[in-house]
Amino acid sequence: MKKIAPLALSVLLLGTVSAYAEQPTTEGTEQVEKAGTFIQHRGNITAVEQRENAQLFTVDQDDNVFNFYVDDKTLVFDEHGNEVKLKIGDTISLSIYADQPMILIYPPQYAPPVVIVEKDDTANSVKVAQFDENFLSDDGQLKLNLNEESVIINTKGEKVPAKELQNYNAIVFYGPTTRSIPAQTAPEKIVVFPKLEEEVVNPEIAPEIQAIIGEDYKEVDGKIMVPLRMVAEEFDFKVASTGNGAIISKGALSYTITRGETKYGHNRALKHFDVAPALLEKNKTYVEYDFVKELLNHIK
Structure with a gap:
C-alpha cells in the first residue's frame, strides 16, 4: 500500500494542514508508540475455494501461506473506497482484530472484517483503526482533518456525523499526508x-467459535444451534454431504450426522443430540453448539 506522498503534493492538496508540512514536528513532548485495534496481513491471492455461504482465499506472503474467509458481511474495497470483488492475482491487505482469539491450525485462517485490494497505479493509502474525539488514530500514527464536506458513511451508505466517528471502527481512504508526527491528512x-464490543456476543459461546459465526446462531428448544459446515471447515475438518446430512472427518475422527435425527455416529460409537440437526436456513444445516465445541476441543 502506498506510503507518504511527496511534500510538494501535500502542500498543494492539504491547504488546511500545509503549515505543518514544512518539516517534521510533534504535537506533544513525546511520541509514544501504541498498539492499534487492528493488525494487517498482506500478500497475493493464489487460490479461491467456494464454501457454504463464503469463499476461502489462499494467500502467499513471502512464502508464508495463510487463508481467509469472505462472506456477505466482509467489507472489500480498493484504495479509493470503491467496493470490489476479489480474484486470483490480487494483492490484498486484510485487517483483523489484534486481540481476536485465533484457531491454532496450519495454515492460519482469518475472518477479517475488512479486506483492501492494493493497486500499483494509485498513491492512495488506507487505514483501518479507531479514532478518538480529536480524530487521532488509536496507534497515534494518523490524525484526520475533517470539515463539513468530509465524506463519512456507514456500510449502508448513510451519512455519519464527524462527532460520532469515535463510536465506530473506521476505514479511512486518504492521499497525501503532512510530515508531522503524527501525520495529518484530509x-x-x-x-x-x-466496534467488536458492540456486536452481539453470547457469553455461552467460546470466543473462537463466536469469531467465526458472529451473530449466525439460533435457539431451538433451549439449545443454541450453529452452522455446521461453516465452523467445521474453519477447524480444518472435511465436510462431505450425504444428501440429508454430512460426514465430518479429520484424521482418525469421523462423525456421521443426519438432519432430523437425534442419533449420530462418532467413529464406531453412537451418540445423541438433544435437538436434531436441522436446515434452519436455505442450504445451511445447524447443529447443537456443544457438538462444534467438541470439534474445537479436538484441535486445541
Missing part, C-alpha cells in the same frame, strides 16, 4: 462499521 472518504 481523507477522501471514511467508511465506519460497529
Whole structure:
C-alpha cells in the first residue's frame, strides 16, 4: 500500500494542514508508540475455494501461506473506497482484530472484517483503526482533518456525523499526508462499521467459535444451534454431504450426522443430540453448539 506522498503534493492538496508540512514536528513532548485495534496481513491471492455461504482465499506472503474467509458481511474495497470483488492475482491487505482469539491450525485462517485490494497505479493509502474525539488514530500514527464536506458513511451508505466517528471502527481512504508526527491528512472518504464490543456476543459461546459465526446462531428448544459446515471447515475438518446430512472427518475422527435425527455416529460409537440437526436456513444445516465445541476441543 502506498506510503507518504511527496511534500510538494501535500502542500498543494492539504491547504488546511500545509503549515505543518514544512518539516517534521510533534504535537506533544513525546511520541509514544501504541498498539492499534487492528493488525494487517498482506500478500497475493493464489487460490479461491467456494464454501457454504463464503469463499476461502489462499494467500502467499513471502512464502508464508495463510487463508481467509469472505462472506456477505466482509467489507472489500480498493484504495479509493470503491467496493470490489476479489480474484486470483490480487494483492490484498486484510485487517483483523489484534486481540481476536485465533484457531491454532496450519495454515492460519482469518475472518477479517475488512479486506483492501492494493493497486500499483494509485498513491492512495488506507487505514483501518479507531479514532478518538480529536480524530487521532488509536496507534497515534494518523490524525484526520475533517470539515463539513468530509465524506463519512456507514456500510449502508448513510451519512455519519464527524462527532460520532469515535463510536465506530473506521476505514479511512486518504492521499497525501503532512510530515508531522503524527501525520495529518484530509481523507477522501471514511467508511465506519460497529466496534467488536458492540456486536452481539453470547457469553455461552467460546470466543473462537463466536469469531467465526458472529451473530449466525439460533435457539431451538433451549439449545443454541450453529452452522455446521461453516465452523467445521474453519477447524480444518472435511465436510462431505450425504444428501440429508454430512460426514465430518479429520484424521482418525469421523462423525456421521443426519438432519432430523437425534442419533449420530462418532467413529464406531453412537451418540445423541438433544435437538436434531436441522436446515434452519436455505442450504445451511445447524447443529447443537456443544457438538462444534467438541470439534474445537479436538484441535486445541
